[in-house]
Amino acid sequence: MANYTINVNGKTHTVDVAGDMPLLWVLRDKINLKGTKFGCGVASCGACTVHLDGKVARACMTPISSVGGQRVTTIEGIGDTKTGQAVQKAWVDVDVVQCGYCQAGQIMAATALINSNSRPTDKDIDTAMQGNACRCGTYVRIREAIKTAAGVAKTDTREV
């Protein structure tokens, strides 16, 4: 056990945990931010997606000892950013959600995509989002919501 000080959504938290405890469980069980979800524990499903210094990371495989001074952004904080707000709003307007369990991770991945590429193509979306599984299969709407948030044409341009 050791003390780790991390910055989550602009706030500083100090936790006394084992260094190999994943960021996911620090967020959920130690600082009570439940929005980041546990799905697989092996970075296979993307439900735990957060941002470290704005880049996508799977919190379930990110030891707390590796976080250091990187800024952690979670679904609870993403709405404080312009892109994050636009993505959240698009998710509501397109009515993406079924069960909703994966959607925090989807929104985090989508926000990072648009931040790095303001006009994503279908191929860009495929590449950026294929690490995030939706068991309910809302992919048609995730694709549409990303385009809505980015303000690009919503037509699916993939081969038919």
Add this chain to the structure above:
Amino acid sequence: MADGMTVNTSRRFFLLASAAGGLVLAGCMTPDTTEGGAALAAGPPVPKQPVVDMNNFVAISPDGTIRIMAKNPEIGQGIKTMLPMLIAEELDADWSKVTIEQGDADQKRYGSQIAGGSFATPQHWVPQRQVGRAAREMLLQAAAARLAVPVSELTTEPSMVVHAATSKKIPYGDLVADAAKLTPPDPASLKMKDPKDYRIIGKDMRNWDTPRIVRGEPIFGIDVTVPGMKYANYVKCPVFAGKVVSANLDEIKAIPGVTDAFVVRQVGTNLMGLMDGVAILGDDWWTVKEAAKKLKVQWDEGATASQSTASFDQQAATLAKAKPQGYLGPRGGAAPTEATWAAAEDAVNKAAKKVEASYTYPFLVHAPLEPQNCTAHAKADGTVEIWAPTQLPGQGIGLVAEAVGVAQDKITCHMIRCGGGFGRRLSNDFMVEAAAISKQAGNIPVKLVWTREQDMAHDPYRPGGYHNFRAGVDAQGAMVALTNHFITFGGANGQPLGNATSPPTEFPSGFIPNTVYGQSLIPGGMPTGPLRAPVSNAVCWAYQSFIDEVAIAAGKDPLQFRLDLLNSAVTATAGGKGPMNAQRMADVVRIVGERSGWANRGSLPKGTGMGVAFYFSHQGYFAQVAKVKVEQNGAWRVLKVWNVGDVGSTIINPTNARNQVEGSIVDGISEMHQKITFDKGRTVQTNFYDMPLLRIDYAPQIDVHFHTSNNAPTGLGEPALPPVLPAVSNALFAATGKRIRTLPVAQAELRWT
């Protein structure tokens, strides 16, 4: 709300208590930690004055806010939005003034509570509208008394009673105190709205909880926290129903952060009930999960340890060479016999052309994305409080009562939003485990969370199966005989395991002569249960693929061949007096052909193909065409699926209806990549790297069309799933000439030059 365990959770208090944070369940969940994103619309209305109960579902605040209770478990099927729409419509509520609250498990108050079988729409279409209509009627009576006019002179606008003659309007909030004192009317006496006047039904009403979900608010089962709770992991024998002989509990208890560890014993015989295992408790979940890695248990694995998929396949091959052990019936009043089987076989043998093929599908796991979990407190006073993401709370309460030794009426179960269901949470093993661990730990609240690996290893699996078809085709290309020796899994009682069945009336039974289905059983010790569109999700693929083979052998267009079959009923049941109406099915088949450009498929290049299938399940009529592309190395993807469904006269919430169909199609394609196998009585697959979920880059474009018909509305959670598997299989054949007879699809079998 922080002192959740002591708050008064009466309905009235509840509404006031939740005023700060929107809808929060039962006073015991973590308070919200966020402000809403500024770009999102404000949350649902919050009553500024206490609501007054009109009935078990509707309560209205004098400020006009209308609280509607959602009675069924929400698993992503959208029922929390949809059932209140029915009430609000007939109440003539202003939807912007409605707030929806999840009901607890309480069948006395709400009637049956289940997320399963696509039952909710047909079951509630009339009664939930009557609930709203009855409340409206009471508001009208209160207004009539106040205005001293007859009720017949009054009408309503959203959330207002209107007296047209005097242009007087009274808001519902002003009437509720008087209206709530009146005797509710007899539901049967109520005249319902003319559908042309609907203001809510038939409109896209977005998923009620989406604003909270996109902000990451703690609304799922796994997010529940209760003051003083310990986190638990529960380790069961990898072989189903194995028993604990001994475990290194002292070593586990010595691990820092672990507060307790003990053996829990099996209660009852339900494989999805309380089974032997070791509970590890601690201050956070990751610590108890890691502690389980150091756990050493000597298990008594039991008889199932001798079972494996390789052996199942061998047994199935042997059984297929013999006559069926039994025949599926009755059909048309008389159960098939060895003699009718022999006659059908004879008809096949004498036909102008014989088509024979065997189809095999694997066991599947549900794997909802939220791993199984439950928070429970078996209290020292003999009551139990449970927070469960469950599809069927009543069954879980029964298990808990037996395992904990309390009467069912001492158990309170809060139904928490499920991160996916798909049938998995119709079993309540997680609920009884949490309650039993809570009791044995000394009556402390416990939050049990499974790992993904535990979820894969302990599931009521979709049973695998083997279909051995033989069909006869006459000189004109008509199917004139069909036998199927279905080989499935059975229990000690000599009956198929749960959902390990194939319907005796499966199409084209009743539409061609000489149809007999037989069955043989392989002993299976694994738990099995319903997976979304149970039975149908497997059987449809086998039958609708084989029918395609017969169509090709007969030299017919597979879509026209199906229409011809649907038009050829040979029994009264098939002719429209049975569950399936052949005309409704023919309509959706014909329309999906038109929408998909089926007639032009001849111009597709090699490696690209279209396939069709249809299915009737859960009272829904669905036909789909899939278009696939196969690379020469066999890599394949579905480019587009066209769906036409007939679920009656009214699509209650169109955005959610389309979402369910889109999801069903993705789910079905996902299943074509998946399998669960067993070795030495244990599940082989462990996580999403060896049990893959379809990803966005392989999800097709989807055209969703509903063909409305003059029938009462029926459910949509399941019936769009079954046909996509054979539609894709048949498209793969059209693209490559390779017939897929085994799932999951093996890429190597699709190579072409």
